[in-house]
Amino acid sequence: MLRLRFTAEDLLRVTFADEPAPLMELGLAMAMLQQAMVPEFSRWQRRTREALPREAKALFGLVPPTARGPMFLDPLSKGLEDGLDLVLATPVTRLRAELGRLCPTHRPVTPWIKDLAARDRKAWQSLEHAMRAAHSALIDEPWSRIEAAFQAERAWRTRLLARDGIRTTLAGLAAGGRWEGTTLVFPRPEHIDAVLSGHGIVLLPSVLWSRPLVALHEDAPSILIYPAVTPLPLLEAAPADPLGVLLGRTRAAILDLLPREHSTSDIAKDLGISKSSASEHTKALRDARLIVTQREGKTVWHSCTPLGLELLRGAGADEKPKPTARNAVEQRSVNERPVRAARTPRG
Structure with missing residues (x-):
């Protein structure tokens, strides 16, 4: 806990x-790469591990999978350059205290860490190069x-x-x-x-x-x-609408279906996705308190919460998300579907 x-x-x-912190996201990304496969990040983890430059991997020596590394590495900053300025200006007392906290609890005391604690110029140059390489590989493109x-x-x-x-x-x-x-x-x-x-x-x-x-x-x-409600791997490069920016296009499309109750199978069929994918997305929406779920026999039914309905209203009727996975036959409005008889709510 x-x-x-x-x-x-x-x-x-x-x-x-006020804004995202690039070095904070960098440290979290390095930690996420070391974790066991996280469902929503698994493809990103595999792809990024293979493409990560060797120079950037030096940061694994400082950033553990828990992301509880030395805090001087990830100050709140507006960009890479001012963030690096803050990192490089870390006072010696704070530097040694945080490296002492990191080692040996999360990481072994390596010669490089000893040199960083001693303010060795070459060690700090290698740290700056590693951070620049990692930022270029992990943060630049999706910023x-x-x-x-x-x-x-x-x-x-x-x-x-x-x-x-x-x-x-x-x-x-x-x-x-x-x-x-x-x-x-x-x-x-x-x-x-x-x-x-x-x-x-x-x-x-x-x-x-x-x-x-x-x-x-x-x-x-x-x-x-x-x-955030939707992780980076599920955020499209060019979201079609404000709701898609927050939730990701597929989750926005699911929420758009759920002012009217749908089963997991209904959602999968309407959006042309697998039932397992529909289940993962509805779980994320449920965790965000945007939908509620009830089981009736073998069927799982989903519908919007008042918060989900409010979010849909806030997105605007003329800015409804458009699913990306529907085929030509399935591209019809939810309002054209036959209305299913309302079920008696459970106590």
């Missing part, structure tokens, strides 16, 4: 990041999609904050989130007990990470990284 212990001051000082998804996510969460309040919004950042008094709890394989310092917390969605992660700061706002 990840347990975030808030004070009253922290709850009053919750903010959203426009990362920015678009970030702004869509931020706009949606801000809207939820105004409607539902801070506690509901924070608990909804990831599947299974809940409050225990003033402690926010998220399911995780390992146990992390994080006590906030009263300086507040900055919410930072990531399209390259799959579970909540916190970067604690004693004298500044901490950072809560949480998975």
